[in-house]
Amino acid sequence: MNKPEIRKAGVIGWPVAHSLSPLIHRTWAAREGADISYERIPVEPNDEAFAEKIGQLRVEGYRGVNVTIPHKEHALKIADSASATARAVGAANMLTFSDDELLADNSDVEGFAAALRAADPEAGKCATALILGAGGAAKGVLYALKERLGARRVIISNRTKARAETLDAEVADWSARNTAAADADIIVNTTSLGMTGNPPLDFHCSGLKPGAVVFDIVYSPLETPLLTAAKARGLRTVDGLEMLMRQAVPGYRAWLGTKADVDADLRARLEAALKGGAR
Numbered sequence: 118m119n120k121p122e123i124r125k126a127g128v129i130g131w132p133v134a135h136s137l138s139p140l141i142h143r144t145w146a147a148r149e150g151a152d153i154s155y156e157r158i159p160v161e162p163n164d165e166a167f168a169e170k171i172g173q174l175r176v177e178g179y180r181g182v183n184v185t186i187p188h189k190e191h192a193l194k195i196a197d198s199a200s201a202t203a204r205a206v207g208a209a210n211m212l213t214f215s216d217d218e219l220l221a222d223n224s225d226v227e228g229f230a231a232a233l234r235a236a237d238p239e240a241g242k243c244a245t246a247l248i249l250g251a252g253g254a255a256k257g258v259l260y261a262l263k264e265r266l267g268a269r270r271v272i273i274s275n276r277t278k279a280r281a282e283t284l285d286a287e288v289a290d291w292s293a294r295n296t297a298a299a300d301a302d303i304i305v306n307t308t309s310l311g312m313t314g315n316p317p318l319d320f321h322c323s324g325l326k327p328g329a330v331v332f333d334i335v336y337s338p339l340e341t342p343l344l345t346a347a348k349a350r351g352l353r354t355v356d357g358l359e360m361l362m363r364q365a366v367p368g369y370r371a372w373l374g375t376k377a378d379v380d381a382d383l384r385a386r387l388e389a390a391l392k393g394g395a396r
């Protein structure tokens with residue numbers, strides 16, 4: 118009997134050396150005894166190099182790849198077809214190699230929505246949300262809040278106001294972000310502020326509604342100064358790891374195996390890796 122072929126996938130980005138995606142996929146595969154490989158694939162920020170690498174991975178029999186910064190927009194452009202979500206957001210974090218097609222999808226949207234629902238199943242419904250930032254990540258969060266979670270009102274505050282104005286939401290001046298937050302049921306940081314090596318986000322949780330949920334999509338550090346301040350006020354918080362684990366589920370199921378549970382054991386492994394353990 119022939120040995121079944123190893124199912125191959127990976128994560129492609131720059132930099133990608135610290136990606137936690139291999140640990141997530143390998144954990145799920147080990148649990149169900151699936152024979153897989155999931156590798157980090159560094160490709161510099163160059164559209165041609167990206168397209169060339171994708172072609173090479175197809176020839177090598179890869180089933181698909183997760184795509185991360187800075188290639189998400191280009192991944193959508195080179196695909197033969199794309200999901201409605203990827204098209205609406207303008208970016209793809211999944212490329213699936215089918216026999217004759219390259220399919221683009223976006224699971225960041227569902228990853229964000231599912232992480233928020235895990236904290237509160239009713240979160241988002243008819244809610245007012247404030248998004249800090251207006252980059253690629255903010256677009257996915259905006260789409261999730263409006264199209265998946267049923268938010269009634271979304272306000273975006275970004276340092277560069279003109280960038281916020283290109284999105285389909287209310288805009289608040291960056292200097293007025295704390296005032297805008299007073300009405301919000303959900304506050305989401307999509308900026309890189311608070312990430313290890315960057316300055317903290319200057320934001321006051323004292324004026325927030327008592328029932329507000331504060332979501333930081335940053336996961337390094339796991340508890341950003343924003344989340345520490347929100348917890349100190351007794352507010353509910355969601356960190357970036359909750360979103361990271363959930364965005365990985367569709368890729369694993371499409372390419373590698375069947376059972377992809379997001380649970381305390383997976384989270385503990387990722388936390389240990391963030392604290393300096395093996396990735």
Ligand code: ATR
Pocket residue numbers: 249250251252253254255275276277280307308309310
């Ligand atoms: P991503 O795809 O991860 O969203 P991005 O498109 O580079 O990355 O967006 C980064 C976001 O962080 C932007 O909203 C950016 O604000 P600008 O549009 O004004 O650049 C925000 N950001 C980065 N550094 C910042 C800083 N020092 N102060 C305020 N906002 C900052």
